[in-house]
Amino acid sequence: MAGLLSRGRDETRGQLRLDLPPGMPAALGHDAVGLPARHGRRLLSRLPRTGCVYSDTEWMWWIVPAGSDHDLAWPLPAYYSRGAYVPAAAPRLIHRPDGPSPYTPPIPLYLMVCQITGVAPAWARYGARSTQGV
Template structure:
């Protein structure tokens, strides 16, 4: 991560095949840091952005923003001081591109008796 951008929420990364990267970048309302290599584009998201979300294939969710290649380079610098791409719009875009229905975990509040 660039030293100039504070990553106070921790960092994870979502990998998207490169063939989808440019189209996603132009359609997302906000994009943080995006890295790429020849095969993948990596979107920086806050740590834990996989909680209650099933990221569809062929996307790849990387905890700690560890990517499987050393040849990544920064290709998009965010317009603000945040390195993050908001995970929900990114998730919905990935679902749309892959033709996958979003899979939300159901939140079921505990009853008053369980509290």
């Protein structure tokens, strides 16, 4: 599958925006959660429902609804990217869901990321937000 990248680049951070495939509405906006590819391949095979997933040689990126970092402390090495601006050279779409939604549900994704990285889930305190990807 061909990759979908916004022609625009966030010059201040040197990142590219992951755009969604045509015909996939993102009424909730979209962010991305990245993991190093070594973890990402395992995660992709374990999630029961997966939305759009992008990959380059080093990282894999899951599309989630905008604001999926609210009250979640995503564990390292996960990288949460608001607006789906990612520090990747040439990511390409490697998984497209069968249905119309581009999203991977963020809570199951978060729990699986915690399990794969060996980190206990830690819910942020009310009103706290992740500072990654700011």
